[in-house]
Amino acid sequence: MAGGSGTPGALLKLIRDGSATTRAELVDLTGLARSTVSQRVDSLLADRLLIEAGGAPSSGGRPPTLLEFNRNAGVVLAADLGATHSRLAVSDLVAAPLAAISGEKPIADGPEAVLSWVETEFARLLEEAQVSEERLLGVGIGLPGPVEFASGRAVSPPIMPGWDGYDVRSRLERRLGVPVLVDNDVNIMALGEWWAMDRPVDDFLYVKIGTGIGSGLILGGHLHRGADGAAGDIGHIQVGDPTVVCRCGNPGCLEASSGGAALARDLRAAGYDTEVTRDVVALVRAGNAEAIQAVAEAGRRIGAVLATIVNLLNPSEIVIGGDLADAGAELLARIREVVYRRSTALSTRQLSIRTSELGDDAGITGAAAMAIEHVLSPSGIRRLTRELA
Amino acid sequence: MAGGSGTPGALLKLIRDGSATTRAELVDLTGLARSTVSQRVDSLLADRLLIEAGGAPSSGGRPPTLLEFNRNAGVVLAADLGATHSRLAVSDLVAAPLAAISGEKPIADGPEAVLSWVETEFARLLEEAQVSEERLLGVGIGLPGPVEFASGRAVSPPIMPGWDGYDVRSRLERRLGVPVLVDNDVNIMALGEWWAMDRPVDDFLYVKIGTGIGSGLILGGHLHRGADGAAGDIGHIQVGDPTVVCRCGNPGCLEASSGGAALARDLRAAGYDTEVTRDVVALVRAGNAEAIQAVAEAGRRIGAVLATIVNLLNPSEIVIGGDLADAGAELLARIREVVYRRSTALSTRQLSIRTSELGDDAGITGAAAMAIEHVLSPSGIRRLTRELA
Numbered sequence: 001m002a003g004g005s006g007t008p009g010a011l012l013k014l015i016r017d018g019s020a021t022t023r024a025e026l027v028d029l030t031g032l033a034r035s036t037v038s039q040r041v042d043s044l045l046a047d048r049l050l051i052e053a054g055g056a057p058s059s060g061g062r063p064p065t066l067l068e069f070n071r072n073a074g075v076v077l078a079a080d081l082g083a084t085h086s087r088l089a090v091s092d093l094v095a096a097p098l099a100a101i102s103g104e105k106p107i108a109d110g111p112e113a114v115l116s117w118v119e120t121e122f123a124r125l126l127e128e129a130q131v132s133e134e135r136l137l138g139v140g141i142g143l144p145g146p147v148e149f150a151s152g153r154a155v156s157p158p159i160m161p162g163w164d165g166y167d168v169r170s171r172l173e174r175r176l177g178v179p180v181l182v183d184n185d186v187n188i189m190a191l192g193e194w195w196a197m198d199r200p201v202d203d204f205l206y207v208k209i210g211t212g213i214g215s216g217l218i219l220g221g222h223l224h225r226g227a228d229g230a231a232g233d234i235g236h237i238q239v240g241d242p243t244v245v246c247r248c249g250n251p252g253c254l255e256a257s258s259g260g261a262a263l264a265r266d267l268r269a270a271g272y273d274t275e276v277t278r279d280v281v282a283l284v285r286a287g288n289a290e291a292i293q294a295v296a297e298a299g300r301r302i303g304a305v306l307a308t309i310v311n312l313l314n315p316s317e318i319v320i321g322g323d324l325a326d327a328g329a330e331l332l333a334r335i336r337e338v339v340y341r342r343s344t345a346l347s348t349r350q351l352s353i354r355t356s357e358l359g360d361d362a363g364i365t366g367a368a369a370m371a372i373e374h375v376l377s378p379s380g381i382r383r384l385t386r387e388l389a
Numbered sequence: 390m391a392g393g394s395g396t397p398g399a400l401l402k403l404i405r406d407g408s409a410t411t412r413a414e415l416v417d418l419t420g421l422a423r424s425t426v427s428q429r430v431d432s433l434l435a436d437r438l439l440i441e442a443g444g445a446p447s448s449g450g451r452p453p454t455l456l457e458f459n460r461n462a463g464v465v466l467a468a469d470l471g472a473t474h475s476r477l478a479v480s481d482l483v484a485a486p487l488a489a490i491s492g493e494k495p496i497a498d499g500p501e502a503v504l505s506w507v508e509t510e511f512a513r514l515l516e517e518a519q520v521s522e523e524r525l526l527g528v529g530i531g532l533p534g535p536v537e538f539a540s541g542r543a544v545s546p547p548i549m550p551g552w553d554g555y556d557v558r559s560r561l562e563r564r565l566g567v568p569v570l571v572d573n574d575v576n577i578m579a580l581g582e583w584w585a586m587d588r589p590v591d592d593f594l595y596v597k598i599g600t601g602i603g604s605g606l607i608l609g610g611h612l613h614r615g616a617d618g619a620a621g622d623i624g625h626i627q628v629g630d631p632t633v634v635c636r637c638g639n640p641g642c643l644e645a646s647s648g649g650a651a652l653a654r655d656l657r658a659a660g661y662d663t664e665v666t667r668d669v670v671a672l673v674r675a676g677n678a679e680a681i682q683a684v685a686e687a688g689r690r691i692g693a694v695l696a697t698i699v700n701l702l703n704p705s706e707i708v709i710g711g712d713l714a715d716a717g718a719e720l721l722a723r724i725r726e727v728v729y730r731r732s733t734a735l736s737t738r739q740l741s742i743r744t745s746e747l748g749d750d751a752g753i754t755g756a757a758a759m760a761i762e763h764v765l766s767p768s769g770i771r772r773l774t775r776e777l778a
Contacts, residue, residue, distance in 0.1 A: 031771075146735060156735065203616050215701075219608050226703025227592050230736040237697045238731045248733070308626045308697055312604075314615020342627045344637070346535060346545065347619040382420070 008040045008385060009378030012049055015069050016376070022064040041067065047385050049073045049376075069093070074137040075129070076371040077122050077176070080185065080363030081114065083107055083144050083159055083211075087364045088118065090125040093137075093376065095195060095368040098129040107144055110162035111154075111171070119175055137384065139172055139180040140371035142188040142363050149229045152182040158248065179380070181370045185363055186232055187223055190216025191373075192366030193319050196358050203315040206362075207234070209302065209331070210322035211277055212247075213255040219313065235259065237305055254305055258298035260324045266294060277323040284327040292330055299331040303338025310343040310351060321356035397429045397774060398767030401438055404458050405765070411453040430456065436774050438462045438765075458482070463526040464518070465760040466511050466565070469574065469752030470503065472496055472533050472548055472600075476753045477507065479514040482526075482765065484584060484757040487518040496533055499551035500543075500560070508564055526773065528561055528569040529760035531577035531752050538618045541571040547637065568769070570759045574752055575621055576612055579605025581755030582708050585747050592704040595751075596623070598691065598720070599711035600666055601636075602644040608702065624648065626694055643694055647687035649713045655683060666712040673716040681719055688720045692727025699732040699740060710745035 011030070014020040020029055026037045044050040053068040071093045078095075080087045084107070089100035101124075105117050118141075126133065145157025152169025154160060172180040190206035204218040213235035217224040224231050236248055240257035247256070256262055260277025267274040267283065270290060274280050283291035306318060318339075320332060336353050343351075358365055374380050400419070403409040409418055415426045433439040442457040460482045467484075469476045473496070478489035490513075494506050507530075515522065534546025541558025543549060561569040579595035593607040602624035606613040613620050625637055629646030636645070645651055649666025656663040656672065659679060663669050672680035695707060707728075709721060725742050732740075747754055763769050 201616070203613075217701075219613055220611055222609055224592075224608055224702070226736070227590070227705035227739045228703055228735050230733065230738075231701065231703040233700050233703075233733055233736060236733050237700050238693075239697075304627075305697070308628075308694070309701060311622050311626050312606075312620065312698060312701070313613070314617055314620040314622075316616035344619065344622055344625050344639075346617050347615070347622060349619075350616045 007378045007382065008044055009376070009381030011037065011040055012044055012069070012376060012381060013378070015050060015067050021066050021068075023067070024064055043385060047073070049381075049384075071096075074135045074375075075126075075131050076137055076368050076375070077125065077139045078364050078367035078371065079118055079122075079140070080142045080188065080367050081105075081107060081118070081144060082185065082363075086118075087360075088121050088125060089364050089368065090122075090129045090131060091368040091372075093372055095192075095365050095372060097364070097368075098131065099125045100364070101125065107160050107163070111166040111168065115168065115171055119172075122176070136176065136178055138178050138371035138375040138380075139176055140188065140367035140369070140374075141168060141172070141180065141182045142185045142367045143168070143182065144185050146233075147182050147184045147229060149181075149183055149225050152180065155229070179371070179374055179383075181374050183223075183225075183370060184214075184229075186214040187216045187225065188366035188370055189321060189362040190218060190232075190366065191223060191369050192358055192362035192364070193321070193356060194218050195365060195369040196362075197317075201316045203313060204317045204319070205306075205309060205313070205315050206319050206321060206356075207302070207306070208322035209259065209298075209320065209324040211261045212259045213302065213322075217313075219315075234305055234309070239301060239305060254301065258301045260322075263291075263294050263298060263324070267291060281323060281327045284330070295324070295327050296330050296334045298324075299334030300338050303335040304342060306335060306353075307339045307342035310339055310347050314347045316350045316352070318351065318353045319356050320353070321359070321362055325355050326359075396767045396771065397433055398765070398770030400426065400429055401433055401458070401765060401770060402767070404439060404456050410455050410457075412456070413453055432774060436462070438770075438773075460485075463524050463764075464515075464520050465526055465757050465764070466514065466528045467753050467756035467760065468507050468511075468529070469531045469577065469756050470494075470496060470507070470533060471574065471752075475507075476749075477510050477514060478753050478757065479511075479518045479520060480757040480761075482761055484581075484754050484761060486753070486757075487520065488514045489753070490514065496549050496552070500555040500557065504557065504560055508561075511565070525565065525567055527567050527760035527764040527769075528565055529577065529756035529758070529763075530557060530561070530569065530571045531574045531756045532557070532571060533574050535622075536571050536573045536618060538570075538572055538614050541569065544618070568760070568763055570763050572612075572614075572759060573603075573618075575603040576605045576614070577755035577759055578710060578751040579607060579621075579755065580612060580758050581747055581751035581753070582710070582745060583607050584754060584758040585751075586706075590705045592702060592706075594695075594698060594702070594704045594707045595745075596691070596695070596707065596709050597711035598648065598687075598709065598713040600650045601648045602691065602711075606702075608704075623694055623698070628690060628694060643690065647690045649711075652680075652683050652687060652713070656680060670712060670716045673719070684713070684716050685719050685723045687713075688723030689727050692724040693731060695724060695742075696728045696731035699728055699736050703736045705739045705741070707740065707742045708745050709742070710748070710751055714744050 020026045050067050051070045053066045078089050087102040089097040091097045145160045146155045148155050153167050154163040168182045169180045186208050193206050202221045206216040208214050215232040215234045235255035236253045238252040240252045242252040244256045246253035263280045264274040409415045439456050440459045442455045467478045476491040478486040480486045534549045535544045537544045542556050543552040557571045558569045575597050582595050591610045595605040597603050604621040604623045624644035625642045627641040628643050629641045631641040633645045635642035652669045653663040
């Protein structure tokens with residue numbers, strides 16, 4: 001119950017999303033008294049979260065002052081940690097990076113080694129962007145495995161030895177002294193893609209097709225994490241050949257037949273030198289018929305799962321990302337074919353299916369966006385303005 | 390942007406859901422000034438939405454006055470319209486019926502005939518419960534087909550000739566002069582089951598297995614309707630025998646192999662006198678092995694679809710309702726078997742799967758709950774208190 005339409009945080013949100021640009025519009029939208037709006041806007045101006053930006057056109061009298069969100073009122077730190085490759089950034093409050101790096105740091109080195117490296121690189125980034133530590137408002141971290149979002153801990157992550165139960169959030173909050181949000185990599189990619197939309201839709205599915213297959217769900221305008229933070233785990237839906245055992249130990253998982261690692265394995269068995277997903281993509285781009293056919297079949301199997309999801313959730317947008325999305329038109333075409341054939345007509349009336357706009361930037365954008373949404377939420381603003389005051 | 394923690398509606402919600410019972414607790418929970426809370430509570434008391442209910446235990450001084458939601462501050466009308474059988478009620482503001490009827494009225498008679506009948510019966514119910522029309526605050530209607538919730542119109546309903554595009558909401562609002570909410574039958578059943586839970590969970594799936602198969606989704610504490618109001622349509626997920634064509638015209642739909650009509654058809658082909666779902670249930674209850682086996686196979690196929698949904702959404706509860714749910718333990722056991730076998734361990738950690746508690750009452754309870762949630766929402770309260778004032 002931390003804040004609704006009346007709070008400074010809610011007023012800030014109306015300015016940030018473009019719903020209001022003047023005090024008068026805030027009065028209209030919230031139904032608050034003019035004096036209350038003025039008082040709260042003044043406090044946001046004092047905290048430099050809002051700035052005044054000249055006059056608006058007026059039908060007479062003094063033109064009203066335009067209010068603008070100050071994207072430079074602070075910064076957030078963001079990390080998108082992968083199995084071997086990681087990206088880190090310091091970003092302004094619209095998630096645009098002020099400085100960024102990427103580096104090779106195997107997640108399997110364990111939490112102490114990886115997070116010490118992250119802390120060192122974060123300090124370096126703040127220095128590079130010439131940002132003093134007092135301006136740091138929050139941190140967003142993406143991990144390549146399941147995360148219990150409420151506590152910020154990794155939960156039984158299959159490719160992250162030493163991380164199970166590790167309290168990533170407390171460790172980083174102790175070092176950095178600001179709120180730290182931790183989520184899995186696919187959820188932050190979904191947030192990043194959503195954040196980058198010109199007009200964010202309410203119901204949206206992001207599908208990552210890389211070594212494995214996962215998804216992130218925006219439902220009703222919020223990231224849907226489910227009861228255990230396990231939502232979106234479509235890679236282990238059992239649809240495929242039950243004689244193929246997945247790395248998770250179960251038979252017939254979608255990613256065991258249709259993920260990048262599975263395609264590389266199958267093409268290797270056919271005599272090609274495909275070690276990882278990128279090798280499959282290279283073969284497809286070179287016009288290799290067997291590779292194209294393998295990707296097309298994967299697209300059809302993924303499409304069948306997505307058709308089920310479309311009937312169930314009736315989203316208005318599906319975005320396909322991950323390394324295999326770079327394999328070209330064949331994957332997208334086969335996914336679309338099966339989704340439109342197998343879903344009900346009503347549920348696809350508004351549906352668009354496209355590949356990612358952000359590509360490799362989705363994760364780092366989403367990690368920053370997750371931190372920003374938290375610190376600028378109505379409850380975050382209350383904490384923030386107390387501290388700034 | 391109609392109202393947040395500061396509004397009278399938000400204060401009422403805190404009392405209704407048991408979060409607060411005194412003015413002091415409202416001050417603590419909202420961060421509002423004591424004088425603001427008092428003023429808004431006074432207005433809710435004046436409108437009779439709250440009542441004072443004696444003193445609370447106190448550590449000294451005058452005991453604080455307990456505030457209670459007045460379930461008799463008004464009534465709602467509710468209708469759960471089925472293909473042939475309908476239920477109507479006038480209910481208090483916790484969805485308990487003050488008077489109720491059920492009747493046979495084929496939906497295929499068309500909107501004019503059916504809604505005229507509904508209006509007549511509504512008037513009779515208000516009379517029977519001795520409720521004056523001024524106390525009517527809202528109306529909730531469930532229809533046995535797709536509904537565009539935002540406009541309150543039926544959309545291409547397969548078993549409702551004459552209803553396509555019919556504006557149910559406007560028609561009834563014109564006659565009754567209060568807000569009218571219209572949704573499909575499975576969504577209101579999901580709402581009803583959710584409303585009846587002692588501790589409502591955030592993520593919940595209601596599955597109706599009757600003549601056909603459908604579902605209603607509560608996600609993040611809200612009914613999820615999707616971009617076109619088509620969410621939850623699991624009966625037409627293509628999983629079954631592709632040579633069996635569904636009544637929707639597509640091959641292999643789940644309900645074409647596993648719904649009550651499909652089982653009745655298959656048992657009829659095997660020489661039994663099964664016309665409708667209830668006949669299948671009767672055979673199962675009589676211990677007929679073929680019928681039990683048919684239901685068990687349906688349970689496994691439904692379970693496979695639910696396993697996919699569990700991996701995707703990670704709900705904490707699944708409730709099975711509809712006529713076929715009365716077929717006994719076999720259906721539930723087979724659904725559970727397949728869901729727990731085929732879903733990931735993390736996604737079933739907290740999952741419970743059970744049959745409906747409300748049974749045939751789910752729809753009418755949910756229709757009333759839908760109307761109540763609307764009229765007592767923060768924006769509904771604003772409208773209401775203006776009118777009452």
